[in-house]
Amino acid sequence: MKFKVWLGVVAGVLPAALVAIVLFLAVYSWPAIHFNGPGFVVRDVWNLGNLYANPVTVHGVQIQPGASYGILFLIVGTLLSTLIALLLAVPVGVGAAIFLAEAVPDHLRMWISFFVELLMAIPSVVFGLWGYVVVIPFLSRHLFPFLALTIGRVIPFFAGPTGSGYGLLTAGVVLALMIVPIIAATLRDALVNQPASMREAALALGATRFEAMWRVTLPGARKTLIGATFLALGRALGETMAVLMVSGNALNYLPRNVYDPISTMAAFIVSQLDSALQDPTGLAVRSLAEIALVLSIISIIVNAAARLILVVWGNVQRSMAV
Amino acid sequence: MAIAIQQAPAPLPRRIRLSRRIVSTAGWAVAGTCLLVLSVMMVWILEVVFVRGARALNLSLFTTITQGTGGGLLNAIEGTFVLSAGALLLSVPLGVASGIYISEYRFSRWASVIRFLADVLVGVPSIVVGYFGYVALVEWGGWNFSVAAGSISLAIICLPYICRTTELALRQVSNDLRDAAYSLGATDRRVILGVCLPAALPAILTGVLLALAVSVGETAPLLYTAGWSNYMWDGHLTHSPIGYLTYAIWTFINEPFASANALAYAAAFLVTAFVLVINIMARFVLDRRARR
Known part of the structure; x- marks a missing residue:
């Protein structure tokens, strides 16, 4: 005892x-x-x-x-970059999970899953390096002008000027890649573990394999998907180094279009501590601590929600993303 | 019957409407594209890190210290290992002990509280842990940028990983073993330390290795706790900053000098290779055990 x-x-x-x-x-x-x-x-x-x-x-x-x-510009930057990341990552994650769970032969599934999920192990500063060195030039030279001319005609938020490549959309894209494997891995696990009888019943009723997956197996795993999305949300909100290196680190600036520089709460703490230390009263450093406090409370709430959804509601004992 | 269907899906009857077939085929195509995009991105990242990193590698990286925007990475390599070793030294005993508690006394209320909070702590952004380290250890504790502050911050990050992997490792141990030990009159302590822990040891070590990979790859918790130093570690736990590889990646890629960029690529190569090798090793160990 x-x-x-x-x-x-x-x-x-x-x-x-x-x-x-x-x-x-x-x-x-x-x-x-x-x-x-x-x-x-x-x-x-x-x-x-x-x-x-x-x-x-x-x-x-x-x-x-x-x-x-005041940190309105940080809150806006954090929420918008996270939103873009989720909008990109959830569909791609679901697609990859579906394909891995159903279309890939068993003996290959393990290897391909492992390869894709290794993305989770890559340090965020390496994502930042990759974003800084190759993604920013690629996006700003090729994709952004194209987006501005096509989607930008319809949605003003996508219209130019397309800027330097450091900005909201770049941060969203890099963040998306960091969180996709969380969604894909957790969902694939749930899909593979869905009871086979439901799927077989759907097939017996004449559904195609895709219909059985889309209408029967996937809805059965929706709680896991929601929980995994919350996990991914928590990761994206608090991601520091990669965002720091590609977001442009805007100060007191609200983005006017999707290419504008932003900063997030997490990245701002790193980028501003040096200058905050110049304040002899120490209030700037304490205000940065207030940002960290706000961020920690948000992430605690988001992660607690994710675990409650996954464990209590969705009955998942453990997701791949620890 | 179930097996037969899984191995050879029933051929689609001819009468399935064309529109449904098109939607299904398109659905698979989109899903496959998603997976393809992910794989291509992974290959792209690896290509950037390993091809450019390999070009930047040379022997002097491992024998000389950083000088301004050039030189080697010996100080950073040493620092990364000192900081990670410190983090593991702190987090392994604590993490394994709490993992044992939440596995072996899993029905107690305290265990479920800890399990839940471990999951929440995993999700706390690493920069928050780093800033806490700065406020509590560097400022309030007066340690300045130091190995101790950096290692403690890293340990907070590793702790929940080790706790959770230890729990899962122990849960794999068959209850028959525990029953047999208890029936021989062993106490809790003997059963856990003498029977369960040895049985779960490989899986626990795998978890520790993965935590090591995490700590080697972290940057944000160290920026304002460990600082940076161009010199080798002087052996002091407090009041002396220390270099580490991830800082070199972040700082030297922003410099306008080719020599600095080369250092960043080389550091990225080393960190990524180390992290990937550990993950691949861990996967093989786990996989071999799972098949047994």
Whole structure:
């Protein structure tokens, strides 16, 4: 019995780490939370103030004159890039999972799945390198002008100017590739494990194999698909290095079209810490901690939802994406 | 009957409407294209990393330290291993212990809480962990950029992976083994440490290897905890920054100098090759065990 208690205490390090992260960020960013107020998430300006002036005290917090912190442009950038990533990744992931589960022979399936799912193992900074070196030139020279001339005629958000290649759509494309394997792997597992009898019944009724998959097997795995999409959402929201390298790191700028530079909450923390450290009052660094706090709470909610959907509702004990 | 259908799908009757056949064929074509796109992207990434990386590789990378925007990567290679080793040193005992707890006492409420929070912790963005490390260890703890701060941040990332893979490894151990041990009068401790753990050891080690791959590939948690150094590690746990390979990828690819870009490609080659080799090895170990 003592052994169990001892193990239980050691295992408590996991919850402790999670609590410590949220608590430390909350305590550290408290002066910033107090100063920024709820307007933090709707203001569209990140301004350290006049760094050469003497600090002034506002609402009991020392700030540089003119300092104002708002992250609307980051929230917009994060949500839009994640949305684009999901819009690209969910159909491709579903298609790949369907094909792997049904059209690929058993002995090949394992190898092809493994090869495609190795994408999950590639470090995000390598995705960033790939995006920076080859995807940006490719998209900005070939795909973006084409998109602007075709879709751009119909949907103004896709119209030019197509910019440098660093921007919202590029970030969305790179993010999409990072999250597709999560969706494909989890869904393929669920599809293969669907009861064969339903599929056979559909075939016996004269459905084609595709109809049996699309109308019977796939709907049976919809809870897994929703859960996996939440997992992918959580990953895309918090992705840092790849976005940092391809998004253009916009500051105080809302994208006017899909090619415009953006920044996300995660990438902004990395790109701004150096300049935030120039603020002698430390409020800029604390405001960055507030961003990290917001991001951690969002990701905790999204991931908790994903696990509840997968484990409780969808009865999946473990997805491929850990 | 079921087997017969799976092996040879019933031939479609001729009378299926043409429109349905077209939709079905088009459906498979679209699905196949999705898979093809994914595979092509994977090949493209590997091509960029390995072809350009191989061109940048040479012996002096492994023998000299970084000098400005050139030189070698010895300091970064050493740093990556020091940081990852530190992370594993911290996260393996804790992770394996908590994995044992949530597997062997899986019906207790505390176990389900930990299992759930481990899954949530996996999803916390690595930059959040990194910024926590900066705030708590570098600033508040006063350690400055250091091996200790970097390793602890990485350990937080590895911990839930190791915990969950240990749990799954132990769940593969047959209950007959546990029953047999208990019937001989063994205590919980003997059963777990003497019977279950040895049986699950290969799978647990696989999980540890995968956690090592994750820690070698991470960048964001280290940027503001480990810092960067052009020199070899001086052996101090705190107050001295250390280099690592992923930082070299991120920084040196942005430099306008060919020598710096070559360092970035070489670092990307090393990191990706290491991560992929570990994943492939882990897959073969797991696969061999699964077939047995």
